[in-house]
Amino acid sequence: MIKKYHFGKPYNTEAVILPVPLATDxxxxxxxxxxxxxxxxxxLEKSDAVYGLGEAMRGINxxxxxxxxxxxxxxxxxxxxxxxxxxxxxxxxxxxxxxxGAFFDTPSTLTxxxxxxxxxxxxxxxENENMAVYIIDGxxxxxxxxxxxxxxxxxxxPPMWAFGYTQSRWSYIDKADVRRIAKGYRDLGIxxxxxxxxxxxxxxxxxxxxNEENFGNLPEFVEEMKADGIRLVPIIxxxxxxxxxxxxxxxxxxxNYFCSDKDNKPxxxxxxxxxxxxxxxxxxxxxxxxxxxxxxxxxxxxxxxxNDMNEPAxxxxxxxxxxxxxxIKKMADEEFSVDKFNELKFYIGSxxxxxxxxxxxxxxxxxxxxxxxxxxxxxxxxxxxxxxxxLDKIEPSKRHLLFSRASYIGMHRYGGxxxxxxxxxWSHILNEIKVLPSLNMCGFLYVGADLGGxxxxxxRDLLLRWLSLGIFTPLMRNHAAAGTREQECFCFENPExxxxxxxxxxxxxxxxxxxxxxxSLENEMMFKPLAFEFPKDEVARHTxxxxxxxxxxxxxPVYTQNALGRYxxxxxxxxxxxxxGGELSYTEMHKGHHFVEIAExxxxxxxxxxxxxxxxxxxxxxxxxxxxxxxxxxxGKEYLLYTDDGFSKDYENPANFKTLKK
Ligand code: GLC
Numbered sequence: 001m002i003k004k005y006h007f008g009k010p011y012n013t014e015a016v017i018l019p020v021p022l023a024t025d026x027x028x029x030x031x032x033x034x035x036x037x038x039x040x041x042x043x044l045e046k047s048d049a050v051y052g053l054g055e056a057m058r059g060i061n062x063x064x065x066x067x068x069x070x071x072x073x074x075x076x077x078x079x080x081x082x083x084x085x086x087x088x089x090x091x092x093x094x095x096x097x098x099x100x101g102a103f104f105d106t107p108s109t110l111t112x113x114x115x116x117x118x119x120x121x122x123x124x125x126x127e128n129e130n131m132a133v134y135i136i137d138g139x140x141x142x143x144x145x146x147x148x149x150x151x152x153x154x155x156x157x158p159p160m161w162a163f164g165y166t167q168s169r170w171s172y173i174d175k176a177d178v179r180r181i182a183k184g185y186r187d188l189g190i191x192x193x194x195x196x197x198x199x200x201x202x203x204x205x206x207x208x209x210x211n212e213e214n215f216g217n218l219p220e221f222v223e224e225m226k227a228d229g230i231r232l233v234p235i236i237x238x239x240x241x242x243x244x245x246x247x248x249x250x251x252x253x254x255x256n257y258f259c260s261d262k263d264n265k266p267x268x269x270x271x272x273x274x275x276x277x278x279x280x281x282x283x284x285x286x287x288x289x290x291x292x293x294x295x296x297x298x299x300x301x302x303x304x305x306x307n308d309m310n311e312p313a314x315x316x317x318x319x320x321x322x323x324x325x326x327x328i329k330k331m332a333d334e335e336f337s338v339d340k341f342n343e344l345k346f347y348i349g350s351x352x353x354x355x356x357x358x359x360x361x362x363x364x365x366x367x368x369x370x371x372x373x374x375x376x377x378x379x380x381x382x383x384x385x386x387x388x389x390x391l392d393k394i395e396p397s398k399r400h401l402l403f404s405r406a407s408y409i410g411m412h413r414y415g416g417x418x419x420x421x422x423x424x425x426w427s428h429i430l431n432e433i434k435v436l437p438s439l440n441m442c443g444f445l446y447v448g449a450d451l452g453g454x455x456x457x458x459x460r461d462l463l464l465r466w467l468s469l470g471i472f473t474p475l476m477r478n479h480a481a482a483g484t485r486e487q488e489c490f491c492f493e494n495p496e497x498x499x500x501x502x503x504x505x506x507x508x509x510x511x512x513x514x515x516x517x518x519x520s521l522e523n524e525m526m527f528k529p530l531a532f533e534f535p536k537d538e539v540a541r542h543t544x545x546x547x548x549x550x551x552x553x554x555x556x557p558v559y560t561q562n563a564l565g566r567y568x569x570x571x572x573x574x575x576x577x578x579x580x581g582g583e584l585s586y587t588e589m590h591k592g593h594h595f596v597e598i599a600e601x602x603x604x605x606x607x608x609x610x611x612x613x614x615x616x617x618x619x620x621x622x623x624x625x626x627x628x629x630x631x632x633x634x635x636g637k638e639y640l641l642y643t644d645d646g647f648s649k650d651y652e653n654p655a656n657f658k659t660l661k662k
Pocket of ligand 1: 170198235308405420421479480481
């Protein structure tokens with residue numbers, strides 16, 4: 001059961017789309033204080049758990065740390081980081097036998113102090129006194145998640161080709177470069193479904209333009225790649241370059257479509273294109289206008305997009321520059337010291353994405369004029385909504401690939417997310433494992449991280465291990481930052497090791513696609529913590545580096561350097577499936593603790609007792625998969641397969657479900 005409570009005059013974020021009447025009782029569970037903004041307090045016992053919060057660092061059980069819900073562009077995130085790119089304010093609290101969910105629906109910053117300041121206290125605070133809070137009661141975590149997901153609407157469904165392996169880099173600089181990548185994969189027979197175009201495909205980083213010198217006649221090039229089973233996926237950034245004669249800029253100015261400053265002038269700040277204006281995505285008219293621009297690229301044959309820099313990221317504003325100059329000038333007249341040096345260093349670093357800039361511009365929304373800092377968390381959501389709604393109009397019967405960096409709950413209806421700028425660090429593999437189920441709880445099913453790591457140089461062993469997790473994530477993309485070592489699979493020694501792992505992904509696609517579709521259609525989770533499935537098993541409850549995928553599989557990825565393998569906990573008997581040199585072998589294993597040896601070029605995963613999964617033959621791209629080659633493996637006798645044409649939207653058609661029997 002879901003109930004809604006209002007505090008002050010909440011902003012309608014449109015995260016919840018199910019009509020939920022206002023409750024007449026007072027908010028249960030929490031002690032509420034409205035002294036400074038709002039604060040919700042709840043006492044917890046030592047063994048109680050708090051799950052959720054979507055994209056966040058630390059454990060699957062969020063206890064013991066403090067998190068700020070504030071979409072943040074922080075490429076150097078570590079365990080100490082309190083905010084990531086998404087703001088996902090949904091939690092499920094397990095208190096002894098009792099379990100309930102709570103969604104704190106506000107576009108402002110929220111702090112979740114999950115037993116960090118006081119061991120026994122969960123405290124949620126917000127400076128803004130306006131908020132809607134939804135409380136969901138149910139018998140299990142799964143029930144609560146399902147009820148919540150039902151209220152926020154069906155998760156975005158990508159085309160089937162978007163389940164293929166995809167390659168990215170900032171940036172493939174021209175057509176020859178893209179052809180080189182395609183050839184690198186095709187020559188070695190490593191499957192590949194898409195190549196991403198980062199900002200350099202544009203003319204001076206202007207959205208919806210194409211650099212004619214390097215990517216001239218893009219439609220023909222799109223066709224050429226598609227003929228080889230490879231789609232091109234361009235990036236779209238939130239900021240619009242200020243440049244006379246650039247139609248997007250001029251139309252935006254003419255129609256007052258950009259966020260404005262306190263004097264009602266378009267707010268200016270610097271991002272990749274230099275000085276930009278930010279479309280006011282919180283205004284429905286602006287969403288319609290900006291979204292319609294995607295047609296420029298769909299008319300060229302493009303079928304997928306990634307929306308970026310939409311927290312929005314701000315490198316600096318003129319105000320920041322002026323302040324910095326003032327500070328430096330003042331310091332020049334004083335004696336320089338270590339303290340001054342550190343002060344200056346900190347000051348300059350803190351100018352990027354600073355509160356002063358986020359406080360300096362405004363949105364004209366259907367609910368009135370709002371300062372950006374009060375509605376910050378809705379920006380990326382509404383940029384992607386703008387694209388999603390437009391694509392539905394541009395090509396109504398077709399699915400498009402769409403994912404975003406910044407997000408808020410509600411955006412899950414329009415696109416997926418990738419988890420932003422990670423690093424080629426082992427700890428970021430583990431972090432991905434932990435974030436996947438939390439994202440699913442909040443509605444985000446089409447998710448994935450930059451495999452191999454975005455920042456700093458990757459290493460062969462790290463990439464192999466990360467891919468061994470990535471073959472299970474719906475979005476499977478290898479992406480790297482400018483200036484880092486090349487990390488396409490064909491750049492490394494013994495590339496057949498990469499081929500075998502990626503081939504396995506393609507063999508698993510009938511399963512992954514079926515489980516994804518079931519999760520989306522039924523409002524369920526695809527990635528599940530062991531704690532949710534085996535709540536009475538104390539070891540399972542505390543195992544956070546293994547996940548269940550769908551109803552049949554369990555994974556236990558290796559995420560440490562130099563590992564011979566890893567300890568795996570089996571909460572029940574399972575069949576271990578081992579891929580070595582492209583061949584699969586099967587071992588029955590008993591419930592309990594095991595050390596499982598897994599070489600860098602091997603993958604091991606587990607099929608639950610009495611269950612079977614479909615495996616098909618690998619192919620160079622998703623469209624070439626032959627479902628007639630499916631065999632069922634595992635101890636079970638049947639499997640409910642979901643298949644469709646992979647493009648259209650007739651999801652509910654009963655013909656899409658087929659029971660396969662051994
Ligand atoms: C941001 C994105 C990254 C992209 C880069 C250049 O850092 O997160 O994925 O490659 O911008 O566009």
